[in-house]
Structure formats: C-alpha cells, structure tokens
Amino acid sequence: MSESKTKESARDWLYSRFPNMKMMDMNWTARKYDYPEYVCQYIKDNWKKVNDNNGGTYEKPSIEKEKTFGTQYKNTQSYKGMDKTNKAATDIMASKGMEEAVKHMFKDNITGKQLSYSEMRMHYG
Secondary structure, three states: HHHHHHHHHHHHHHHHHOOOOEEHHHHHHHHHHHOOOHHHHHHHHHHHEOHHHHHHHEEEHHHHHHHHHHHHHOOOOOHHHOOHHHHHHHHOOOOOEEEEEHHHHHHHHHHHHHHHHHHHHHHHH
C-alpha cells in the first residue's frame, strides 16, 4: 500500500469512528479502542504531540479539524441541497482543509483567473 493510501486509510478509519476527537493518548485511548498500528503511526506523524504522558498525548492539528468539519458537513441535508460549485468547495475543504478551499473559491472555474471578493461571493453566496 502506498504511503498516501495508508495515510488516507488511517485518516478514514480514525474519523469515521471518532469524528469529534480533539486529543488522545497512545496507552489509554489507542490501546483501549484497538487502534490499528497504521492509525497510531498516522497520529504520531500528523498530530501535535503535547506531552509524553500515557505513551504520548496528541492533539489534532487545526487543518485536521477543518477537514473533519468538511467531512461531517458532507453528510448533512444542507450539503445535499448545494449546487455543484459549492459542493466542490466543500469537498476540497474535507480533503485539503480551509486554506485550499478558499484558494479554490477565489479562482474562476473556467478561466482560472483570480476572482475579486465580490465575484467570489456571487459564486458561493
């Protein structure tokens, strides 16, 4: 399995089971809930280690919080009612975070040119 696939699989495993988790430790949380080793490694590699207690306590970084919000939002009625343009921006937020979603929203989908704030608002409300 490729590194990006493993990372994606670990992220999917973690957030489908614990979407609201903001902090965890290895000895208690990961072991109690039988986290696979590749998920533990994903956390060690991508979350912020805040201390060494209980095998290491880790905090979800802000970009992961944005991705989790985007992923959760995709399961709402509001998302289902969105037009294609807004769904695309939400999909980017879910996979790449808010900064990338904002870059996407300020770029014209057809010409690729930079949009002004008012032009962006005409597309995205």
